[in-house]
Amino acid sequence: MITEKERELGTRFAYINIVATLINFIFLAFVIGPDEIGYNESFGSLLGLVGLAQGLSFLGLIRLSGKLFNAKDNPLLAGAVAVTYGVSIVGLMFSLTPTFIANGFNVRGISADTVTDLSFYLNFTQFLFGALWIANVVRADEGQLPSWGKTVGSIQAYGSAAVLFAFYFGVIGQPVFVPALALFGIVLYPAFIYGMSQAFSNN
Numbered sequence: 001m002i003t004e005k006e007r008e009l010g011t012r013f014a015y016i017n018i019v020a021t022l023i024n025f026i027f028l029a030f031v032i033g034p035d036e037i038g039y040n041e042s043f044g045s046l047l048g049l050v051g052l053a054q055g056l057s058f059l060g061l062i063r064l065s066g067k068l069f070n071a072k073d074n075p076l077l078a079g080a081v082a083v084t085y086g087v088s089i090v091g092l093m094f095s096l097t098p099t100f101i102a103n104g105f106n107v108r109g110i111s112a113d114t115v116t117d118l119s120f121y122l123n124f125t126q127f128l129f130g131a132l133w134i135a136n137v138v139r140a141d142e143g144q145l146p147s148w149g150k151t152v153g154s155i156q157a158y159g160s161a162a163v164l165f166a167f168y169f170g171v172i173g174q175p176v177f178v179p180a181l182a183l184f185g186i187v188l189y190p191a192f193i194y195g196m197s198q199a200f201s202n203n
Helices: 004-031 044-068 075-102 112-140 147-168 174-201
Strands: none
Touching (some): 004 044, 004 174, 044 075, 147 174
16 A cells, blocks of 8 residues: 555656656757767766666656555566566666766776766666566556556557567667657656656545
8 A cells, every 4th residue: 555655755756757867868869969979078977966866766666656556466567666676776876887987096997988888788678677667567557547648658668678679689770779769768758657647646
């Protein structure tokens, strides 16, 4: 049973996650530029903090979704919550690490660029497990989500999983992958998380 305080936290986590996701995208796409790779000396520390907010709010959403959608009586959702939470903790560790390395005093054998690039590709694994979580949230929904949120969640989960598996097996090119990633990650994902905020705020 979810408490009123947990509902309030869930709503806040959802809004923080949406804002952090969009800020991250704006910087990477328009301020830094999509062609730049590695750690950015000018904005790396800022993006690390944004990534930290994004990761922590996502962890909060995952954890509280188990209570909101009664994971105790839904083993598939319980499993998705547990696995996605664990994967996201690993991803969270990479949010601040590149800046610590960049500002390190005696760093050997590893660079901020390397860790930033590794984090970039680790995100795809997180996205895949995030799709698993969203699919099971939608499946467990019993009217908490708005009807449009359930539809958006289904499209986001199965669509992004299909694109990510196509990328994994090397059967999708960059001209298709990049806009598909933007659609599922920057349009549909925040829309679904907004739907989650409505689910938390509705008693």
